[in-house]
Amino acid sequence: MAVINWGVDFYTGLHEVDCQHQKLFALVNRLSAVPGDDPVALDEAFRELSDYAKEHFTLEERMMEEAGIDAEHFSYHKNAHALFIRKLTELWEARNDASANTTEKMLGFLTTWILQHILHTDRRMALEVHDKLGTNAPHNMFTHF
Numbered sequence: 001m002a003v004i005n006w007g008v009d010f011y012t013g014l015h016e017v018d019c020q021h022q023k024l025f026a027l028v029n030r031l032s033a034v035p036g037d038d039p040v041a042l043d044e045a046f047r048e049l050s051d052y053a054k055e056h057f058t059l060e061e062r063m064m065e066e067a068g069i070d071a072e073h074f075s076y077h078k079n080a081h082a083l084f085i086r087k088l089t090e091l092w093e094a095r096n097d098a099s100a101n102t103t104e105k106m107l108g109f110l111t112t113w114i115l116q117h118i119l120h121t122d123r124r125m126a127l128e129v130h131d132k133l134g135t136n137a138p139h140n141m142f143t144h145f
């Protein structure tokens with residue numbers, strides 16, 4: 001069962017960003033579907049997700065830089081990405097700690113963070129990028145601020 005579902009509320013109108021967000025959702029769902037007693041598959045699914053998240057953040061950061069958006073947002077957004085990677089790595093490294101259900105914890109963190117980040121931070125970025133580039137923001141961009 002999917003733990004995270006993409007929908008129009010997450011739409012930014014930035015084609016590459018939207019495609020990558022959908023792939024990120026698919027990778028989180030893939031990770032959630034790996035049986036807890038299969039460490040090799042778990043490791044592979046985690047690494048694929050983590051590598052893809054880094055690649056995706058690089059794209060967003062390059063896009064913000066090229067569009068020349070507000071420096072305060074850029075710095076906040078970049079920092080949010082770095083904190084996410086740090087926290088995800090911490091949760092992953094704690095996976096052998098028998099006292100914690102780390103996969104469940106990690107999925108909880110992943111789903112909450114990704115949903116909130118897209119709805120608030122990425123869509124804020126998208127509004128500014130559209131504004132700078134003179135392109136149209138999708139009609140639903142304001143519903144969650």
Ligand SMILES: [Fe+2]
Nearest residue numbers: 060117121122
């Ligand atoms: Fe972002």
